[in-house]
Amino acid sequence: xxxxxxxxxxxxxxxxxxxxxxxxxxxxxxxxxxxxxxxxxxxxxxxxxxxxxxxxxxxxxxxxxxxxxxxxxxxxxxxxxxxxxxxxxxxxxxxxxxxxxxxxxxxxxxxxxxxxxxxxxxxxxxxxxxxxxxxxxxxxxxxxxxxxxxxxxxxxxxxxxxxxxxxxxxxxxxxxxxxxxxxxxxxxxxxxxxxxxxxxxxxxxxxxxxxxxxxxxxxxxxxxxxxxxxxxxxxxxxxxxxxxxxxxxxxxxxxxxxxxxxxxxxxxxxxxxxxxxxxxxxxxxxxxxxxxxxxxxxxxxxxxxxxxxxxxxxxxxxxxxxxxxxxxxxxxxxxxxxxxxxxxxxxxxxxxxxxxxxxxxxxxxxxxxxxxxxxxxxxxxxxxxxxxxxxxxxxxxxxxxxxxxxxxxxxxxxxxxxx
Amino acid sequence: xxxxxxxxxxxxxxxxxxxxxxxxxxxxxxxxxxxxxxxxxxxxxxxxxxxxxxxxxxxxxxxxxxxxxxxxxxxxxxxxxxxxxxxxxxxxxxxxxxxxxxxxxxxxxxxxxxxxxxxxxxxxxxxxxxxxxxxxxxxxxxxxxxxxxxxxxxxxxxxxxxxxxxxxxxxxxxxxxxxxxxxxxxxxxxxxxxxxxxxxxxxxxxxxxxxxxxxxxxxxxxxxxxxxxxxxxxxxxxxxxxxxxxxxxxxxxxxxxxxxxxxxxxxxxxxxxxxxxxxxxxxxxxxxxxxxxxxxxxxxxxxxxxxxxxxxxxxxxxxxxxxxx
Numbered sequence: 001x002x003x004x005x006x007x008x009x010x011x012x013x014x015x016x017x018x019x020x021x022x023x024x025x026x027x028x029x030x031x032x033x034x035x036x037x038x039x040x041x042x043x044x045x046x047x048x049x050x051x052x053x054x055x056x057x058x059x060x061x062x063x064x065x066x067x068x069x070x071x072x073x074x075x076x077x078x079x080x081x082x083x084x085x086x087x088x089x090x091x092x093x094x095x096x097x098x099x100x101x102x103x104x105x106x107x108x109x110x111x112x113x114x115x116x117x118x119x120x121x122x123x124x125x126x127x128x129x130x131x132x133x134x135x136x137x138x139x140x141x142x143x144x145x146x147x148x149x150x151x152x153x154x155x156x157x158x159x160x161x162x163x164x165x166x167x168x169x170x171x172x173x174x175x176x177x178x179x180x181x182x183x184x185x186x187x188x189x190x191x192x193x194x195x196x197x198x199x200x201x202x203x204x205x206x207x208x209x210x211x212x213x214x215x216x217x218x219x220x221x222x223x224x225x226x227x228x229x230x231x232x233x234x235x236x237x238x239x240x241x242x243x244x245x246x247x248x249x250x251x252x253x254x255x256x257x258x259x260x261x262x263x264x265x266x267x268x269x270x271x272x273x274x275x276x277x278x279x280x281x282x283x284x285x286x287x288x289x290x291x292x293x294x295x296x297x298x299x300x301x302x303x304x305x306x307x308x309x310x311x312x313x314x315x316x317x318x319x320x321x322x323x324x325x326x327x328x329x330x331x332x333x334x335x336x337x338x339x340x341x342x343x344x345x346x347x348x349x350x351x352x353x354x355x356x357x358x359x360x361x362x363x364x365x366x367x368x369x370x371x372x373x374x375x376x377x378x379x380x381x382x383x384x385x386x387x388x389x390x391x392x393x394x395x396x397x398x399x400x401x402x403x404x405x406x407x408x409x410x411x412x413x414x415x416x417x418x419x
Numbered sequence: 420x421x422x423x424x425x426x427x428x429x430x431x432x433x434x435x436x437x438x439x440x441x442x443x444x445x446x447x448x449x450x451x452x453x454x455x456x457x458x459x460x461x462x463x464x465x466x467x468x469x470x471x472x473x474x475x476x477x478x479x480x481x482x483x484x485x486x487x488x489x490x491x492x493x494x495x496x497x498x499x500x501x502x503x504x505x506x507x508x509x510x511x512x513x514x515x516x517x518x519x520x521x522x523x524x525x526x527x528x529x530x531x532x533x534x535x536x537x538x539x540x541x542x543x544x545x546x547x548x549x550x551x552x553x554x555x556x557x558x559x560x561x562x563x564x565x566x567x568x569x570x571x572x573x574x575x576x577x578x579x580x581x582x583x584x585x586x587x588x589x590x591x592x593x594x595x596x597x598x599x600x601x602x603x604x605x606x607x608x609x610x611x612x613x614x615x616x617x618x619x620x621x622x623x624x625x626x627x628x629x630x631x632x633x634x635x636x637x638x639x640x641x642x643x644x645x646x647x648x649x650x651x652x653x654x655x656x657x658x659x660x661x662x663x664x665x666x667x668x669x670x671x672x673x674x675x676x677x678x679x680x681x682x683x684x685x686x687x688x689x690x691x692x693x694x695x696x697x698x699x700x701x702x703x704x705x706x707x708x709x710x711x712x713x714x715x716x717x718x719x720x721x722x723x724x725x726x727x728x729x730x731x732x733x734x735x736x737x738x739x740x741x742x743x744x
Contacts, residue, residue, distance in 0.1 A: 249508040
């Protein structure tokens with residue numbers, strides 16, 4: 001065969017694939033939407049909703065009214081800047097701690113009891129900043145904020161003192177005479193012998209956490225990994241299971257058999273719940289080996305994981321109603337995984353998403369699961385009721401959607417009868 | 420047993436556009452019968468079965484199955500029905516035994532089912548392959564598994580969509596023997612097949628072409644309908660005169676006459692048995708010697724071809740009349 005014909009034939013053979021692949025893709029608009037539009041939309045939403053500055057910490061300041069620096073402390077909110085939202089000033093430290101534990105506030109700033117006396121002893125008067133953050137990023141933010149805040153506070157105090165001194169300088173001679181008359185030379189001597197750093201920064205700060213934060217960053221992310229893996233497995237299995245049966249044609253047998261949607265759903269939920277729990281148990285064991293201890297009740301941990309699995313299964317069954325093939329079902333589950341990584345609080349705190357976009361987070365079971373497991377594992381509490389309630393509601397809504405998706409495959413034909 | 424027809428369809432129509440679908444199907448199936456739906460690929464056999472099982476919604480017409488509209492089947496009615504789809508519809512990652520077990524469970528068969536499994540395995544000759552993955556099974560084995568799964572819960576009414584496709588002739592015969600036993604025990608079977616010869620096993624046969632039932636009768640009735648009666652081959656000792664034979668075809672008893680060779684003619688008559696002496700007498704009057712007469716049972720392939728040809732002729736006539744109009 002002449003070389004020219006050989007090359008032409010080779011070109012024709014290659015172009016056969018070009019034509020075939022383009023036509024195939026063109027005829028699958030859902031595939032295009034899922035592969036291109038899906039991730040684009042997710043990133044667009046994330047970009048739209050992400051804000052660099054997290055929401056200000058809701059803060060309580062605990063101080064005594066008769067405190068020598070009560071006037072300055074009253075302005076502490078300003079000193080701490082835009083990073084905090086001053087909720088209240090109180091003199092009840094116990095109540096403040098309780099409210100922090102209940103997560104009504106994010107920070108409690110406890111002013112030093114008698115700053116002047118402490119300073120008089122040549123010691124720093126120390127603010128205590130209490131928080132209950134477990135996210136390493138937020139914990140660092142709290143520490144930084146506290147440090148900057150106290151520096152600003154020191155600056156304000158010193159500025160105030162110097163202003164006072166300057167305004168009264170014309171009376172300095174009289175003041176010195178007065179000091180001498182009143183035996184104030186001792187005080188002057190104390191100032192002269194005081195550590196300069198104490199004079200420059202009379203106030204210090206220490207931060208303290210109500211809960212033991214995760215030992216490492218990896219430990220903090222471990223519950224999120226567990227939730228996302230369990231969610232992904234359950235969702236994918238559920239979606240694939242129905243699509244595959246539809247592709248095989250066995251759903252026709254279901255529709256003719258006495259099988260009901262309820263029975264099918266119960267069977268499928270139970271089987272994948274068992275699988276999901278096995279996976280969760282294995283991941284939990286790995287988590288324990290990595291040093292992440294479950295500080296809260298184990299039953300609460302189990303309930304959250306089980307609910308995440310059930311909710312994800314429901315979502316998977318519901319998505320299977322939209323998928324026409326195995327590969328489409330897998331694509332949908334990958335899109336959900338992508339949404340989960342960005343929007344569930346796995347990587348970034350939910351606070352860093354603006355309110356309307358944050359609602360997307362609650363369309364994914366992982367959001368409830370990660371929040372709930374953080375409460376149980378790190379805070380040693382039961383999951384917040386709003387998370388448990390949300391997850392329960394989510395699982396119920398998904399079960400209804402799953403029922404609708406399954407009805408098409410399993411339900412006797414009466415529901416499809418034309419009027 | 421109820422005297423009500425197990426399946427009753429009237430004017431049943433389901434169109435998929437472009438002349439595809441089934442149109443004006445009328446059928447009556449009594450309990451305990453085997454009814455064959457025979458026709459070429461695309462003739463509407465599967466669509467008819469799917470309408471009967473409620474898998475499709477008819478555009479018009481009515482249908483009752485086990486006394487109910489298939490679209491309104493209750494759970495208990497569905498437990499009385501078995502359906503074998505045209506394609507193998509089980510799980511390739513399960514063994515044949517696991518698939519059969521699953522199908523049995525879907526129909527609520529109690530767990531103590533080992534004996535029944537063994538019986539089905541025996542009937543369907545699946546003994547050696549039951550523990551093989553379905554994905555590794557041959558087409559015939561998959562068909563047999565589907566059949567086992569369909570019959571496992573002992574349904575009263577069984578729809579079998581091409582159960583013998585891809586099955587060797589010996590096993591096919593065994594299957595039909597089993598269907599006859601089921602029918603004998605009061606089960607009703609509606610069986611589609613492309614093997615026209617299988618019509619002989621049926622009590623009634625519906626012949627489908629282009630989505631229409633062009634004939635619904637007993638196998639014998641179909642033969643008579645296709646050839647305008649019974650067929651009798653008349654073998655002459657010496658070639659008869661053509662004029663004489665023409666006079667025979669002119670008699671009212673003979674509906675049709677064809678020459679098979681110089682010595683042999685085939686006549687279509689109402690009753691081949693009683694026509695034998697008549698033709699012998701007719702030959703004697705014309706000094707023609709008949710060597711023998713014997714009834715001819717045409718194969719169902721010929722019956723089917725003849726019926727379809729008749730339908731085509733009728734259509735041509737109708738379209739000619741319409742064009743003339």
